[in-house]
Amino acid sequence: MVMTEPAGATRSSTSGGVRVAWGTLGAFLLAWDIFEVAKHQGWVIPAALVGAALPLLPRLAGLGRAGRPGRLPAGLVPAHNLLNRAPIPFAVMVVFSFLGDRPEDIAAPFTFGMSWLTAIALGRAAGFGLCTREGWQR
Template identity: 70%
Template sequence: MVMTESTGATRSSTPLPLRVAWGVLAAFLLLWDVFEVVKHMGWVIPGAALGSVLPFLARLTGLGRTPEPGRLAPRAVPLHNLLNLALIPFGIMVLFTFLGDAPEDIAAPFTFGMSWLTSIAFARALGFGLRTPEGWQR
């Protein structure tokens, strides 16, 4: 974890090759997201939009309570960490791949999960991720 005395943790110390891999995954998923939205339209659009912002909604529980820059309010950490686990949106994508009789049946929930995973991948590529119980970057 990168620490400074005055500002606390700002980004994780994830190795650069891993951050580049997250970035490549994020770029691929973003292109796939756009493809799915353009292809299916309809409910896929709000699903993709909700999936894109979902990992950041936990911050709303800590508004006005951040004691230091770079630190998330401790009460927001459990929800933040849950919404930033990559396995959950990946599991949604896998689950909905096998459900439904036609691509139109699964397009919205699948794209929701993919957009959620895209947001997580971009955050990880930029060095942001899960938090400690005190609200600092891990």
């Protein structure tokens, strides 16, 4: 089977309005992330950094591998698509909202989920999203 490069851009063809909505959500979440980090500090800082980097890890792992520009190696697509689904970090935020007796108990894992969701939202606003099985942007 011969795989051909999709016609057009290698980024998402999502409408401008949807991308603006993702960007607005991303900006709101980024401001909230900064607020949470400044308020709680401590373990919240590395949790926020790890959460922000998490959806980028499959792309970073694919750097330098043989392939076409704009295409993720097929072996990394499942991890990329899993780590770039918004309901997962949102669920982390919801679950940790109900755990712990004090805000300090949940601040780090909640901010981890929020930073993860922020990275997804800003990525979607920039035109990046889930990939096809072959590694192209949908």
